[in-house]
Amino acid sequence: MTRHYSALSVLKEGMRGQKGWAQAWRSPQPAKRYAVVIIGGGGQGLATAYYLAKTHGVKRIVVIERGWLGGGNTGRNTTAIRSNYYYPESTELYDLSLRLYETLGRDLNYNIMLSQRGMMQIVSSPGEMEMAARQVNAMQLNGVQAELLDRAEVQRRVPIYNYAPDARYPVYGAIFQARAGIARHDAVAWGYARAADALGVDIIQQCEVQGFVVEGGRCVGVQTSRGEIRADRVGMAVAGSSGVMAEKAGFRLPITSYTLQACVSEPVKPIFDTVLVSPMTGAYVSQSDKGEMVIGGGLDRVPSYGQRGNLPQLETVLSGVLEMFPIFRQLRLLRQWGGTVDVTPDSSPIFGESPLPGLYINGGWGTGGFKAIPAGGTLFAHILASGGHHPISAPFDLNRFRTGHLLDEAAGAGIAH
Template identity: 70%
Template sequence: MTRRYSALSLFKEGLAGQTGWQPAWRSPEPKPSYDAIVIGGGGHGLATAYYLAENHNISRVAVLEKGWIGGGNTGRNTTVVRSNYYYPESVELYGLAHRLYEGLSRDLNYNVMLSQRGMVNLCHSTAEMEVGARTVNAMQINGIDAELFSPEDVRRVAPIYNFSAHARFPVFGGIWQGRAGTARHDAVAWGYARAANRLGVDIIQNCEITDFIVEGGRCRGVHTTRGAIRADRIGMAVAGHSSVLAAKAGFRLPINSYALQACVSEPVKPILDTVVLSPGTGVYVSQSDKGEIVIGGGLDRIPSYAQRGNLPTLETVIAGLLEMFPIFGQLKLMRQWAGIVDVVPDSSPIIGESPLPGLFLNCGWGTGGFKAIPAGGTLLAQLLATGKHNDISRPFDLDRFASGRLIDEAAGSGIAH
């Protein structure tokens, strides 16, 4: 059986009809108890399990997924990886994720197709350039690569942008992060799943939590559609449905669930080599390796758990896209979908122990969870393993809402997540 992935093993398997590959992960029956349970088989949950085993030597771990792994927001996002944040706390968090992403394919032995093609956040006015300068300076001070782009710089990386005199959102410049880019979203989930499985983690799909087992005021396990499963340390990473599980555990969260839509065009030959975000249209766009133009925009403005697209948001987003890139007016929409995201008042994640002792949270990533997966996993794993915050996760504890110490990137830089 072939375990390791490489060009050589692919070649050898090619000669053998590709018949020697092992399952990327097993599908075992759940055991009655584990050292730790991670609820949610998305990127964050699978990464948590992997780092529990890899960093903390805790491998009696179950990942419980109500559907199929990677089927939530991990498989529904626009795959942007970046760490161009304003506040030092955010920079520490997303910087950790970004660094881990840079070594992830080799760490996991799974090509997650990190493509560091750079990303430009456009500035459409003098006022936006001033805020852009403030943001770039903050990033440079905090040790994140960032440049303030001139219009000529923008033209160099995105020559097909609408530079006409009649453009509704003219380019005054932009904020550039060269290390930013995209990754293959499914591969991140599968890569973590495969690596965690190799370290002994049980990945259990089609296993929905029906209730929490609470004894002596602590969370001691979960009831599931596949029976009771016990553990003294339980983490949840169920973006979009955090409030639903919180309700089962008896508390509320500072979260509203909203649909975030995305769509892709039919695939075309390479035409856009970088990631472009316009604050004027709220649209961000890149081209996938398959050739599809991958388009994201703002949240739907109606709280929802329906994972489906609709016309009003789509029309606004597409109109914005064509204002930015008029030549995309010859393309066709191929697929439209939506994910449900946790929206928190300060648009920063919540990492820490929940009001129910023994149950730890990784939620509230809003529209930006994908880029943070390695950090979310690392930090939740540390919390589960030690019961204590890493310095990086401490500021993101739930207690910030009572203290008022919010980490509101939009408030600081005017750039939403």
């Protein structure tokens, strides 16, 4: 059976009629007991399992997924990867993630189709231009390369943008991070799943966690639709369902679940070769390898677990896109969808032990979990292996909401949510 993916194996299998490819991952029966149970088979959960096995040598890990792998926000986001944050704590986290993404295809032996085409954040007034300079300076001080582009340079790089004299939001310049880009989101989930499986991790799909097994005030396992599974440590990486899991575990979180929508146009020839966001129009766009314009924007304003989205926000985002790119008026919309994102008051994630000892949280990523998958997995694996924080995850402990050490990255998110 062929397990390793390479040009040579593609050639060999092609000559044998593609009959010899090994299954990418198993679907085993869950055991009664594991060292670590991870709830949630999205990018964060699967990456956590992979790094637990790879970096920390933990045996007997299980990932439990209610639906299918990467079927939540991992498969619903707009695949942008960037580390253009303001605070040093955020930069440590998100730039670690970007660095890991840069070698992830090789590390996992799975093509995640990373394309570092840069990300441009349009600036639309002289006052904003000063704030943009501050942002670029902050990024450079934090060790992340960034450029402040003037209007002429933006126009040279993105000629199809709206530079009309009567444009609602004129272009004064842009913040540009050249290392930012996009990747194939499903491939990130599948790549981690395949690599984790190869290291012995059990991945159980179609298995719902219905409750927690608590003994002596400590979480010692989970009740699932396929029986009780016990573990030394339980981790949850369930994004929009964080509040639902927290209720089952008997505590509340500083999280509100909202719908974040996205949509794609019909595919067209290559016309746009970066990721571009305009905070003023509240929309961002990139062009996928298939040629579709991938479009995203701010949150729906109504808290929801609906995974579909309301029309007013879609109208706002599409109006913004047409203001930015009048040429896209001719495009037809192909698909629209929504995901349930777990939004914290300071737009920063939550890591660490939950109020129920033995149960650990990786969540609160809000609108930005995909870009953070490799770092989130690395840090959560450290937490689940050691029971304590990694230096990079420590500022993101749930306790920050008790002590007042919030990391207000609302401005760093690019879109005002």
